[in-house]
Structures are given as C-alpha cells and as structure tokens.
Amino acid sequence: MSWRKGIVVRFHSDMVTVQDLESNQKINCFLPGRFKLQKIRPIVGDYVEYSKDQQNAYGRIENILERKNELYRPRVANLDQLVLVTSIKEPRVDLIVVDKIIVLAEKEKLDVVIVLNKTDLLGSDEEKREMERFIEIYGKIYPVIPTSKITKNNLDILKSYLKNKVSTFAGPSGVGKSSLLNVLDPKLKLREGEISKKLGRGKHTTTYAELLYFDFGGYIVDTPGFSSLELRGIKKDEVRRYFREFLEFDGFCQFSNCSHTVEPGCAIKEAVENGQISLSRYTNYCQIYEEIEDSSLKLQ
Ligand SMILES: Nc1nc2c(ncn2[C@@H]2O[C@H](COP(=O)(O)OP(=O)(O)OP(=O)(O)O)[C@@H](O)[C@H]2O)c(=O)[nH]1
Numbered sequence: 001m002s003w004r005k006g007i008v009v010r011f012h013s014d015m016v017t018v019q020d021l022e023s024n025q026k027i028n029c030f031l032p033g034r035f036k037l038q039k040i041r042p043i044v045g046d047y048v049e050y051s052k053d054q055q056n057a058y059g060r061i062e063n064i065l066e067r068k069n070e071l072y073r074p075r076v077a078n079l080d081q082l083v084l085v086t087s088i089k090e091p092r093v094d095l096i097v098v099d100k101i102i103v104l105a106e107k108e109k110l111d112v113v114i115v116l117n118k119t120d121l122l123g124s125d126e127e128k129r130e131m132e133r134f135i136e137i138y139g140k141i142y143p144v145i146p147t148s149k150i151t152k153n154n155l156d157i158l159k160s161y162l163k164n165k166v167s168t169f170a171g172p173s174g175v176g177k178s179s180l181l182n183v184l185d186p187k188l189k190l191r192e193g194e195i196s197k198k199l200g201r202g203k204h205t206t207t208y209a210e211l212l213y214f215d216f217g218g219y220i221v222d223t224p225g226f227s228s229l230e231l232r233g234i235k236k237d238e239v240r241r242y243f244r245e246f247l248e249f250d251g252f253c254q255f256s257n258c259s260h261t262v263e264p265g266c267a268i269k270e271a272v273e274n275g276q277i278s279l280s281r282y283t284n285y286c287q288i289y290e291e292i293e294d295s296s297l298k299l300q
C-alpha cells in the first residue's frame with residue numbers, strides 16, 4: 001500500500017484529521033504508538049505521509065515530515081505567511097501595533113501581506129490622506145491591499161496572495177478578520193467576532209488551532225496570530241534585522257554594532273533625515289528597542 005501526502009488540519013478526539021494534498025479529502029488517522037514512545041506528536045500544519053486501505057474507515061500516520069517553522073500561539077507548523085489586517089477607522093490604526101506584529105512575523109521568517117480593510121468608511125479628505133500616508137509608509141516594504149467587505153474591492157488580489165499557501169490573519173479586534181474570511185469564501189461561515197475568541201482563554205494555555213481550507217485553494221488558521229504582541233524571546237540586538245528597509249544600509253554606520261539609536265554617524269538616522277526611511281517606522285523601531293531593554297531589566 002503506497003503512502004499518500006496530507007496536511008494535519010485538526011485533532012478530533014484521539015484522531016488526527018489529515019487533508020489529502022491531491023484529493024483534498026479529509027481522513028481521520030490513527031497515530032501509531034511508536035510516535036508516542038519517541039515523544040513525537042504532530043501539530044496542525046504538519047505535512048504527513050499516511051496510509052489507508054479500502055476496508056478501513058481510518059488512515060494511519062506513517063511519517064511526519066520536517067517542519068519549516070513552528071508557532072507557539074496558536075500552535076501551528078509550516079506557516080507561509082502572515083496577513084496583517086488593519087483599518088484606518090473603526091478602529092483607528094495604531095502603527096506601533098502594526099510594527100510589533102511585523103517584528104514578530106519577521107522573526108518567524110513569515111512573508112507579510114498587509115490588508116487595509118474598511119475602506120468604505122473613509123469619507124473625508126483627511127481620512128483618505130491617512131490611507132495614502134499608510135500606503136506611503138508600508139507600500140514600499142510589503143504588499144498593501146485596500147479592501148472592504150461592503151464594496152468588495154481588491155478581493156481577487158487578496159485571493160491571489162492566499163492561494164495555495166498556509167496563512168494566518170493577525171490584527172486588532174474589530175478590523176474585520178472574520179468578515180473578510182467570510183466574503184473570501186462564504187462556506188467558511190465564521191461568526192463575526194469569532195476568530196479572536198479562542199485567544200481569550202488564560203494567558204498560558206496553548207491554543208490548538210484548526211486549518212480551514214479555502215475553496216479556491218490554500219489554508220487559513222482559524223485563530224489569529226500574535227494577538228498578545230509579547231516581545232519576549234526577542235533580543236534587543238536582533239530587532240533591527242526585522243525592519244526590512246534597514247537592511248540595505250547594513251555596514252554603513254560608523255560603529256559596526258550600531259543600535260541606530262544614540263550613536264553618532266548612524267546611516268539609518270541619516271536615511272530617515274533624507275526621507276529614505278519613514279520617520280514613523282524609525283520612531284517605532286526605537287520604541288520597540290527600548291521596550292525590550294525595559295523588560296530585560298525587569299527580569300533581573
Ligand atoms: N463598514 C465596514 N464594516 C466592516 C467591514 N469589515 C467588517 N466590518 C464590521 O466590523 C465589525 C467587526 O468585524 P469582525 O469581522 O468581527 O472583526 P474581527 O477582526 O474578526 O474581530 P475579532 O474577532 O474581535 O478579532 C463587524 O460589525 C463587521 O460587520 C468593512 O469592510 N466595512
């Protein structure tokens with residue numbers, strides 16, 4: 001009997017639900033005891049090889065393939081990208097939240113796609129200017145897709161980014177993550193306000209995620225990533241690597257270990273003055289850098 005390839009989409013009592021990568025069928029599989037003996041346990045997002053014979057309703061996990069990455073909250077493996085959903089109005093976008101989510105995503109080596117939702121609410125010239133300013137800051141670094149569940153603009157572009165990838169949505173409560181998923185694929189039928197509910201549990205409980213399959217191809221985690229925005233585990237000196245637009249200035253500061261905050265002859269500060277790096281991104285870099293210093297001091 002030949003083995004087939006699938007992806008773990010959820011846990012179902014003692015079984016692992018695997019979605020076949022070719023047929024897209026879901027099969028409940030047993031996990032043979034030898035995995036438990038070796039203390040290997042698959043998680044949602046794991047690519048596995050499984051076997052199933054005609055007579056049997058259930059399959060059997062044979063092999064768990066190597067993980068590309070692993071996120072702890074929600075607990076999921078092999079994510080390809082993070083879709084950062086935000087809005088200009090209701091709620092008003094807070095750029096420090098945006099930049100913290102980006103730092104966490106970059107640390108995990110995830111691709112970032114930014115969705116600017118609720119564009120139908122932008123009436124005044126001032127509000128439209130705010131959206132343009134947002135695109136000016138982030139559009140140079142990441143794809144920025146303006147959307148609305150009312151006008152349904154640019155949904156095809158968003159779909160093309162989600163297609164055949166494993167993605168997670170992230171972003172503040174109320175920006176429209178569940179709503180967007182429902183207009184992208186109405187079969188998902190997520191209740192609005194539902195997607196963040198899972199993370200409302202105690203801070204230290206692990207959240208078990210489930211992968212939902214889009215009818216146009218691709219998977220989305222049913223629980224948003226990085227809701228707690230904890231920067232723990234990130235060292236001060238690595239933050240600069242997670243600001244992608246800083247990288248081209250690498251090696252041009254007077255000091256080789258420049259933190260880009262107080263040192264003289266800093267190429268990043270010069271780039272901010274020349275308008276090559278946005279002031280907002282730089283200010284948020286400094287704030288995140290300081291916050292990490294503070295928390296490490298508290299730990300002593
Ligand atoms: N005008 C307008 N309202 C929207 C849009 N998208 C979502 N909403 C509304 O905004 C509210 C919040 O939407 P949700 O989809 O629950 O937001 P969420 O990001 O999933 O929220 P959490 O689950 O709390 O994280 C709902 O009342 C939606 O109907 C949009 O594009 N335009």
Ligand SMILES: [Zn+2]
Pocket residue numbers: 253258259260261263265266267268269
């Ligand atoms: Zn510097």
